[in-house]
Amino acid sequence: MAEKRTPARRPTMKDVARRAGVSESAVSFALNGRPGVSETTRARVQRVAEQLGWRPSTAARALSGEGAATVGFVLARPAHSLGVDSFFLQLVSGIQEVLAERHLGLLFQMAEDVADECAVYRRWWAEHRVDGVLVVDPRADDPRPGLLDELGLPAVVIGGAPDDRHPGLSTVWADDAAAMASVVDELTGLGHRRIVHIAGLPGLAHTQRRIRTLRAEAGRRGLGEVHSVTTDYSDAEGAAVTRRVLRASPSPTALIYDNDVMAVAGVAAAAELGYAVPDDVSVVSWEDSALCRMVKPWLSALSRDSTAFGRTAARELTALLDGGAARAVRVPVPRLTVRGSTAPARA
Amino acid sequence: MAEKRTPARRPTMKDVARRAGVSESAVSFALNGRPGVSETTRARVQRVAEQLGWRPSTAARALSGEGAATVGFVLARPAHSLGVDSFFLQLVSGIQEVLAERHLGLLFQMAEDVADECAVYRRWWAEHRVDGVLVVDPRADDPRPGLLDELGLPAVVIGGAPDDRHPGLSTVWADDAAAMASVVDELTGLGHRRIVHIAGLPGLAHTQRRIRTLRAEAGRRGLGEVHSVTTDYSDAEGAAVTRRVLRASPSPTALIYDNDVMAVAGVAAAAELGYAVPDDVSVVSWEDSALCRMVKPWLSALSRDSTAFGRTAARELTALLDGGAARAVRVPVPRLTVRGSTAPARA
DNA sequence: CGCTCACTCTAAAGCGCATTAGTGATCGGC
DNA sequence: GCCGATCACTAATGCGCTTTAGAGTGAGCG
Structure with a gap:
């Protein structure tokens, strides 16, 4: 130095x-x-401090037991799969808004996988670096909540269903099941009976929730040929899977994509195979962003306010840091914005 | 807590x-x-420390003069304009790679504007939070280098041309001028003479560099009808400007977009006006990402390795933190990847 | 055999802050 | 007009680490 x-x-x-x-x-x-x-005296001191531009040294504060005034955020996804992702930046932007108000720092780190992510938490904890963390991409059989509980590190899980095994953690989540139901409603209303769901990473809790819900909804309606295929969220896999399912016979008449990137890539792949959207196949994107309005036709998509999502999560974490009790907060169910990519199924 | x-x-x-x-x-x-x-003894102590899972408290370290083991990164762009941006995530991913090796943390913050960003630097400095910062989006007449110099906060400016007024700062940059020249070469080689450059934010240094270079190159070649229009990088403005310039008479035969988002939006806007790409108008995107391969035709684009860019920047910063001298490092000039969106100009 | 020097290790101070205990001074109450 | 209580403030300690000064030990040497 x-x-x-x-x-x-x-x-x-x-x-x-x-x-x-x-x-x-x-x-x-x-x-x-x-x-x-x-x-x-207080007023005088404050005036002097202001004049001098004094700010408390976070190091000294942290050392004398006040916490690090920092929260952590780890992203365990391969960078390439985040190519044109819009969700995380919006989310972080919302988080920032709330943290900045309270002069809390955001320590950001990328990790290889969940194990690596756990190592980061351990290190942060041991190094006294953060007062709490925001956890994204909750998984089925996730080691993170247990670890954070054990470390006593306040945490908010973003996007996972509440889990009563770890009462110390807060949860902020949207009801994927309800959203999936609304999509299936819309599609079956249009006469679609052969639906394929091009899902995201298989390990993620919300991927599994969506898959389960789709199956349940299909069962309830007596739809036979409905299934899900998992991917890595990338445009490449989105396109590849689209090609594969459209070549099957009989081919699906509607496709649900777990993110906008795959949906757009899928539309392009479908076009190459001679499938017009929405005449031959309807498409719904589970994520609304500028991307959905950059292709023809514009994509029908589930819209949510990711920035607000981030704000809510950050607020829950600050509440925890203030000694509040953990809770599970539900954010509004994403609403389906119908645009040009959905149409009645071919007779 | x-x-x-x-x-x-x-x-x-x-x-x-x-x-x-x-x-x-x-x-x-x-x-x-x-x-x-x-x-x-050393070996024994190390073994014990490992057994106990000991890690130095960054707070204590920082307090005893060792620095905070953290570098800062501020992003002063409205969140909505970052909708589907791919550059920053890639950049940060590269930065992370290098920082993680050395167990340096990355403190991330979003700001309203440059003034706000300066306030963040001041606060970080006063709070002893970071040992150095990475500065992006350098501007013409930028207050940040001066401030950082004054504070004695080591910094690396990413994407700006070297500035000898602030010898304390390192710079990592690509030669936009050369890249722009290569694009103009390509387009004029195809017979284009009426070229419009849909640029990014007017205040940014590299925007101005590109605009200047384009004008110079055009002048050198005797091209009259060449000009630049600045935008906010958003798909909305990209589309709007595209519509405006294509309605002009005579309309340009080639469009250069300062990012991928605008290029894709522009292609869609052009299509709505009845302009086919590349038959009626050629398009080049100054940023290569999955987006460029998600539209038909695929977009010719300037490709660069943003992750490597981030790595280089982070390495320069760590060098600075280790007491190294500031320097200006040039990363490879982005290379034009020619795809389907560029074709000979109409006769 | 005494002396120095090199080596290994310990004691103590300090970083900037929060906090606890303690010190005067002022004040109300009788 | 004396006493305990209250108030405004100061002194001192500790957080976990680095670092400087210094202490103890044994080897090497004359």
Whole structure:
């Protein structure tokens, strides 16, 4: 850490104390709203601190037991599969909004897989780096909640159904089942009976929830030829799977894609095979973004407010950090925005 | 920070010292590779530390002058304009790769604008939160380098041309001018003479560099009807500008878009106006991503390795943190990948 | 055999803050 | 007009680590 020139020195509480003519303790009381100083002194100290541009050293604060004023966020997805993902940036943007208000930092890290992610949590915990974490992409049989519970690290799971085995963790989630039901409603209403669901990563909890719901809904309606295929969310697999299922016989008349990227890639792949959307095959994207309005026809899609989702998650985490109890918060069910990619099934 | 149950306690150096039967100082020497302990003791201490799962508290480290082991990254763009951006995630992914190796954290924050971003730097500096920062989206007349210089905060500017007014900062950049020249070469080679450049945010340094270069190249070749229009990078503006310029008379025969999102939106807008790509108008995207292969025809695009870009930037920053001198590093010029969206100009 | 030097290790101080205990001064109550 | 209580403030301690000064030990040497 060589610092060649002598840069401006950071003012410390001692500087404020000297300048205000009081002890350091008085400064601490004054600036943290604690009793022990008169209001006039408090005001003076605050003024001096402001003049000097004083800000508490997070290191010192953390060391004296106040926590690191930072929350962690790990993304365990291969970078390439995040190519043109819109969800995470929106999510993080919402998270930021809430954290910034409270001057909480966001420590971000990418990981190889869940095991690696767990290692990151352990390290953060041992290094005293974060006060809590936001967990995304919950999985079936997920080791993370247990670990975080064990470490006593406050956490909010984003996008998972509530799990009563870990009462310490909060959950923020949308009801995928209801959303899937609404999509199936729409498609069967249009006369579709052969539906294929091009799902996302097989290990994710919400992927499995969607698959289960689809099967249940299909069963309830007596639809036989309905199934799901899992992918890695990439445009490449989206296109490949689309080609495969459309070549089957009889081919499906409707496709549900678990994200926008695959949906768009799928439409292109379908076109190559001579399938027109929506005349030959209807398409629904489980994620609405600019992408869905960049192809012809515009894609019918499940819309949700990812930024609000992030805000909610961050608020839950701050509540936990403030000593609140863990809870499960449900955000609005994504609503199907019908555009040009869905039409009545061919007779 | 209420912690209901008593979670596992973080082991400290004192624990290691006791367990290894030495003093805390000895532990410090042993674990930091400093002289002052015998090799046998060092090995024993290391073993004990490992057994206990000891990790240094970053707070304590930072407090005793070692720096925060964290670098900062601020993104000052409205979230909506980042809708389906692929560049930043790739960049961050590359940055992470390098930082993770050295156990450096990445503190991420979004800001409203550059002024807000400066405030974030000031706060980070005063709070002792970061050892250095990575600056993106350099602007013409940018206040950030000056501020960072003043604060003595090591920084790497990503994507800006070297600026000798701030010798303390490193720069990692690609030669936009050369890339632009290659695009103009390609297009004029195909017979295009009326070219419009749908540029990005007007304030950005590289936007201005590209605009200047285009004008210069056009002048050198005697092309009259060549100009640039700035946008906010969004698909909406990309489409709007495309409509506007194609309605002009005579309309351009080639369009250069400063990112993939606008290029794709532009192609769609052109199609609506009855312009076929590439027969009626050629299109080049200044950013290659899955998006460019999700439309028909596939888009000719300038490809670069954004992940490698991030890696290089992060490496420069770590070099700076290690006391290295600031330098300007040039990454490879983006290469034009010719696909289906460019064709000879109509006669 | 005493002396120095090199080596291994310990003691203690300090980083910036929060906090607890403690010290005067002021005040109300009798 | 004295006493205990209250208030405004200070001194001192600790958080976990790094670092400087210093102590103890044994080897090498004259």
